[in-house]
Amino acid sequence: MTTTRDNSEAPVLSIRKELQKSLMFALLVGSILLLLTAAYSALDEIDELFDSQLRQTAQVIQQQEDALHIAHISGVSGTVSPPTAQKSRRVKGEKEFLIQIWDGDGSLLYSSHPAVPFPDLKEKGFKTAEFEGQRWRSFSVRADDDIVQVSQPFRGRAQLAGEIALNILLPVLLLFPILGIFSWYAVRRGLRPLVTLSDAIGQRTPKSLAPIEVTPVPVEVKPLVTALNGLLERLDVALKTQRQFTGDAAHELRTPLTAIQLQLQLLDRAQTADARTIAMRRLGEGIRRCIDLVQKLLTSTCLGVESPARLPCDLAVLVSRALEHFAPQAIEKNISLQAERLPEAVVQGDATNLQVLIDNLVDNALRYTQAGGCVALSLAAEGGRVILTVADDGPGIAPAEQERVFDRFYRVMGTEEIGSGLGLAIVRDITRQHGGEVTIAKGIGGKGVSFVVTLRA
Amino acid sequence: MRLLLVEDDQMIGESLQQALKADGYAVDWAQRGDDALQALETKVYDIVLLDLGVPGVPGLDVLRRLRQEKDAVPVLIMTAKDAVGDRVTGLDAGADDYLVKPFRLEELEARMRAILRRHAGRSDPLMVYGDVSLNPLTKELSCDGKTDVLSLREYAIMHALLERPGVLLSRSQLEERLYGWNEEVGSNAVEVHIHQLRKKFGRDLIRNIRGMGYTVQKS
Numbered sequence: 311m312t313t314t315r316d317n318s319e320a321p322v323l324s325i326r327k328e329l330q331k332s333l334m335f336a337l338l339v340g341s342i343l344l345l346l347t348a349a350y351s352a353l354d355e356i357d358e359l360f361d362s363q364l365r366q367t368a369q370v371i372q373q374q375e376d377a378l379h380i381a382h383i384s385g386v387s388g389t390v391s392p393p394t395a396q397k398s399r400r401v402k403g404e405k406e407f408l409i410q411i412w413d414g415d416g417s418l419l420y421s422s423h424p425a426v427p428f429p430d431l432k433e434k435g436f437k438t439a440e441f442e443g444q445r446w447r448s449f450s451v452r453a454d455d456d457i458v459q460v461s462q463p464f465r466g467r468a469q470l471a472g473e474i475a476l477n478i479l480l481p482v483l484l485l486f487p488i489l490g491i492f493s494w495y496a497v498r499r500g501l502r503p504l505v506t507l508s509d510a511i512g513q514r515t516p517k518s519l520a521p522i523e524v525t526p527v528p529v530e531v532k533p534l535v536t537a538l539n540g541l542l543e544r545l546d547v548a549l550k551t552q553r554q555f556t557g558d559a560a561h562e563l564r565t566p567l568t569a570i571q572l573q574l575q576l577l578d579r580a581q582t583a584d585a586r587t588i589a590m591r592r593l594g595e596g597i598r599r600c601i602d603l604v605q606k607l608l609t610s611t612c613l614g615v616e617s618p619a620r621l622p623c624d625l626a627v628l629v630s631r632a633l634e635h636f637a638p639q640a641i642e643k644n645i646s647l648q649a650e651r652l653p654e655a656v657v658q659g660d661a662t663n664l665q666v667l668i669d670n671l672v673d674n675a676l677r678y679t680q681a682g683g684c685v686a687l688s689l690a691a692e693g694g695r696v697i698l699t700v701a702d703d704g705p706g707i708a709p710a711e712q713e714r715v716f717d718r719f720y721r722v723m724g725t726e727e728i729g730s731g732l733g734l735a736i737v738r739d740i741t742r743q744h745g746g747e748v749t750i751a752k753g754i755g756g757k758g759v760s761f762v763v764t765l766r767a
Numbered sequence: 768m769r770l771l772l773v774e775d776d777q778m779i780g781e782s783l784q785q786a787l788k789a790d791g792y793a794v795d796w797a798q799r800g801d802d803a804l805q806a807l808e809t810k811v812y813d814i815v816l817l818d819l820g821v822p823g824v825p826g827l828d829v830l831r832r833l834r835q836e837k838d839a840v841p842v843l844i845m846t847a848k849d850a851v852g853d854r855v856t857g858l859d860a861g862a863d864d865y866l867v868k869p870f871r872l873e874e875l876e877a878r879m880r881a882i883l884r885r886h887a888g889r890s891d892p893l894m895v896y897g898d899v900s901l902n903p904l905t906k907e908l909s910c911d912g913k914t915d916v917l918s919l920r921e922y923a924i925m926h927a928l929l930e931r932p933g934v935l936l937s938r939s940q941l942e943e944r945l946y947g948w949n950e951e952v953g954s955n956a957v958e959v960h961i962h963q964l965r966k967k968f969g970r971d972l973i974r975n976i977r978g979m980g981y982t983v984q985k986s
Binding site: 561564565566567568569570571572573575576579592595596599 | 776779781783785847848868869870
């Protein structure tokens with residue numbers, strides 16, 4: 311799953327690592343928050359508990375005060391010392407209290423830790439004070455004239471709270487490895503469809519572009535599968551079209567090549583000078599036909615690959631060039647090739663391709679118009695559109711065939727002319743490339759056919 | 768031998784017609800499938816060269832219809848399709864052989880000779896009857912120890928007569944084997960060629976039964 315086929319230079323992005331990083335970070339932040347809240351609430355509880363202990367101790371001493379007082383009055387000299395920690399300079403731990411009793415005159419009657427000169431805070435109830443660099447908490451009550459004050463440093467409380475918080479933290483720390491292992495498994499399980507998907511993609515070849523079927527598909531992966539299947543389908547169609555075209559092209563090349571092969575052998579077998587001349591002429595025609603087909607195949611292929619230029623071109627200029635180019639052919643075939651009127655008609659497009667378009671239409675018209683016929687070109691610019699018409703008075707095209715004449719390698723049946731079957735397909739492709747359309751209408755004087763190309767000005 | 772060429776391409780058709788005529792065949796050329804069917808209905812052919820991609824009726828349909836009507840004329844398919852499946856379909860539809868374009872004339876001619884030989888039930892490339900033998904490849908006729916190369920017309924006549932030796936062929940039957948469509952037939956052309964043959968190989972080569980026709984003499 312973490313194997314990567316990209317080159318090592320590219321930064322490797324691992325979903326699992328990212329996920330685990332985020333999880334661990336969240337866990338860390340969570341534990342810190344947990345620790346802080348636990349410590350605070352523990353401190354709060356401890357305060358309450360210790361305060362009540364302070365108060366209870368003070369109240370117990372208050373009730374015992376009479377006895378102490380009696381002892382005092384009956385001449386017990388010195389102070390009454392509890393049996394423990396008499397000499398201690400410090401009040402240790404959380405369980406020890408400093409107990410002090412003063413009489414009405416303010417003289418100390420009793421101190422549990424005589425070495426600790428904690429002052430009389432002179433206030434009843436709870437009080438927090440600073441003494442010898444420490445914070446203390448004390449509670450005092452009045453018993454007759456005497457004052458009973460029970461005190462304790464805060465330090466013990468904080469220590470206890472810290473201990474409690476640490477006790478809570480320990481299991482939380484254990485969560486880190488457990489969560490790490492669980493997330494590793496979860497991510498592995500979650501990403502399993504991706505592995506299946508990548509296997510499925512790996513099995514696809516140009517020959518088998520069947521849609522990918524991964525079940526069950528997680529919602530997160532589904533858009534990827536859908537997009538991939540869309541791409542596979544488009545690829546499949548494109549490849550099939552390409553294969554079809556290559557196959558058709560190979561097939562179409564076989565016919566003129568067969569003719570050339572036969573013509574060459576006839577030339578070889580020709581026994582008289584006349585026969586040789588005829589065979590030579592025919593061979594020449596065969597070769598020209600082959601060249602024409604190859605040229606058109608190239609044009610047709612390039613049209614699908616190269617994006618055309620978008621420059622202003624005057625169709626009138628291109629039509630004039632076509633007229634000039636085809637004039638000898640028209641004269642030879644005794645066809646009147648003419649242009650009715652050529653107003654300036656500028657379109658945004660590829661001049662080379664547009665010239666091919668016009669040439670192909672004129673060539674096509676000259677091919678299929680009989681001797682003595684007429685081929686007429688006209689241009690019109692109206693309402694943001696430019697309309698080019700190439701009309702003839704030839705045999706025309708049957709309505710049933712009008713749709714198909716634009717198909718590649720389609721030739722009108724029963725015509726003796728030798729065409730490549732690509733000329734009109736190229737016309738259609740170039741027109742589409744320029745966002746225009748080409749239609750078929752009646753030709754000159756209701757006879758023949760005219761090709762009408764409409765382009766945006 | 769009368770041959771029907773079914774081919775829509777002008778250049779290929781012209782070249783084949785010319786080459787096959789020079790090889791001694793009387794060639795009729797049809798550029799459409801329906802024209803081919805019509806020709807096959809009205810005339811008897813010794814062999815048909817069939818391009819599958821002809822307009823009108825597709826080549827394969829021409830072949831199937833021919834076989835449905837129990838016409839056993841040998842058919843050689845010429846096509847630009849060379850997938851194995853296409854060949855199988857063509858042969859299964861009743862074709863005798865299959866030639867993929869582009870091909871050389873020699874191969875076409877050799878395959879045609881082989882088909883005609885098989886069709887006549889011979890395995891020997893030579894056509895032999897008695898001591899008369901004709902070589903279709905070299906167009907040489909041997910008879911009585913004499914060997915000579917025949918002209919195209921002479922060859923066509925001898926080929927027709929040796930195809931089913933001993934069977935009488937009328938003058939018009941022989942004429943049919945000699946001339947394709949649009950070819951002028953001289954009124955006594957057959958007699959002229961037979962006269963030439965007899966001059967080269969002796970009177971006994973061809974027997975004429977007056978009012979009936981001609982046959983090869985078994986000496």
